Amino acid sequence: MSVNRRQFLKRAGALTALGLGGSFVLTGIRGKIADAASQTPSYQKQKQGLVAKHWAMVVDMSKFKTEEDIERVIQSCDTIHNIPDFGNKKDEIKWIWKDDFEHTFTESKNEYLTENFKELPFMIMCNHCENPPCVKACPTGATFKRADDGIVMMDYHRCIGCRFCMGACPFGARSFNYRDPKPHIKTINPDFPTRTIGVVEKCTFCVERLEKGLKPACVEASKGGLIFGDLDDTNSEVRKIISSKFTIRRKSELGTQPSVYYLVGGEESV
Amino acid sequence: MHKGGRIIASLIIFVGLFTIPFFYNMGKANAGPEIDAQQLANFQSIEPSINMVANHPQLFNQWRNQFVQNGQTVYVNSEGKSIDISLEKLAGDSSNQFCVSCHNYTAVKPTCWDCHSGPEGARK
């Protein structure tokens, strides 16, 4: 059965049918619902979601031995998050990648390091800084820190693409969609949105997985190389490692308080 | 007077131009979009207390902000029913033409499917 034009108009309201169903039809939707409804609508979190006060990540360098260990981790993020591959460095988009010691920890390099150490591959992603300069810079609130768990999130709907956040982030964690990403994604994962031209993106600590009760994809793929947990919980694994072992963070002298810690030389277990 | 005449003439031309589409469509039967009544009823039941067809853009904007900004991904409607906020789930599988046919009919082009996967033919 199909709806005829009169029924449709009645339901749509004449304005919407004319294509004018803009914001002036209803600005105070809340008030309107509350008037008509038996119960005020509300919003909730998913019940099975993982929660924390301060999500943090430990990168255990001892677990990244082979090229395969690294590729697997990067691939896991790239495929589920629809990361495009433009085939050039200029337009490149990446959420997690690797670099060597002297470029990751620019302030700590020294010329006497052995080749072995120099070539250690460090996994790099957004640090979800406690004190994020990208958030401070963003003029629209499209980059913001979640009050309850400290994740630095992106709202791609709101981003105007001014790239102030890219200038502000001292870690090079952010990428901009210089071109339409869709034609450059190998296979699109339909469960996760792609991004559109002209917005900035970065690692989000997999908020879409956390709310389903899953750990981040890279953590799952790392076979213990990436450890994820609540830094505010004294019993969590990340907290135990960070408080009892020697870990380093990128550019900690800038005061942004990164939440990604690197455990170097942590062979023995906690 | 001369000036006045010219103004009136240009006004008539102006009005004429702008009403061409109206005259063009006059007398043509307007069939309305091909929409399944059951689907429309389901759509309306998302939030029975408002006119969903007219107001869903505002409601969905609110959903989006709650989802992205506050991590609140479940909507409890005025009848106490919980609904997962998800454009993908809402729009159904790719063959489902509910959103597309109505948007096409009203010549509305939402940008949702620029990024979210959605029904066939929704992307520009």
Next chain:
Amino acid sequence: MFEKALTGSKRYWAWIFFLLAVIALGVMAYLRQFNEGLGLTGMSRDVSWGLYIAQFTFLVGVAASAVMLVTPYYLHDFKRFGKLVILGEFLAIAAVIMCILFIFVDVGQPMRILNVLLYPQLHSVMFYDMCVLAGYLVINLVVGWTTLGAEKKGTPPPKWVKPIIYLSIPWAFSIHTVTAFLYAGLPGRFFWMTAIMAARFLASAFAAGPALLILLALLVRKLSKFDPDPGIGAIQSLVKIIRYAMIANVFFYICEVFTAFYSNSPDEMAPFKYVFFGLDGHTSLVPFMWTAAVLAIVGIALLIFPTRENKVLLPIALLSIFLANWIDKGIVLIIAGFVPNSFERVTEYFPSGNEISIVVGIYAIGALIITVLYKIAISVREQNQI
């Protein structure tokens, strides 16, 4: 008053149509960018701001520099600037409009640009920058238009504009200070994170802006019957301001170089090395920076010695100073802020042809605004002179 812009000589119209043609090319280039994205520019993941934001930064300075005429004239009753002031205010209007256009063409999602006002973020310097720029545009439109209108009628400007004129003085300082804060507050961008950035910005602005203004005034004198400086020494007074501002600017720059190199801090030194000598074999900015350095010194020298009175050498000196500042702020400053990048690697930036067309198009829009506004001002003056 606007009707005055609609009558003019053949030469006037030829110039207008030339500008319109350049603008049309710019608009076409922009449409291409609008459809295909900022990938059409030379900007990259590492150098995420380029010519657009650099021009914006430079032009905020030009806009602010009107204050160098307004302050002496209105605050200290320095009558000599009487005929120049309106040219300064109109230059500021054109400059602010260009600034806004440069921001507009730089953002990736221009249709959403109002989000800055819909979701104002009080911790973002960019929000304040937008506010002060818009305010400055309104102030100058109101002041310029009413004072000129009063002059046309032969009456003194209405009383209510006086407070607005006074307001424009701190406001002019604020637009360039806030623009400097965009850069000076970013951790990890060592070329920008310096306490004297705002002071440097103001000094270079007060050199480049008035230099451009005098050049325009000389043109006006040549092309029309209206003389903005009929032997009253207005231009030479302004030259003094330019000279001191430029010396201050160079001094501040030397302070920066000293701090970086004497402290031997690698992060501080790297961008300076990049712009003067090249880094890791990347030298694209080196010729520009040395040209700017030479021009700055030539310009200052010509303005210190009596050569500043010379009809031929004065424009050369002013042009040198203008270009030196334009290279420093309109090219080098923004790009070198991203070199080396967060990983101490060097990615160079080369603007694309499309990008340059857009830049030229926006400058043509600015030139068109200046032409029209100056035409109006000149017509009013010529009329009153008769």
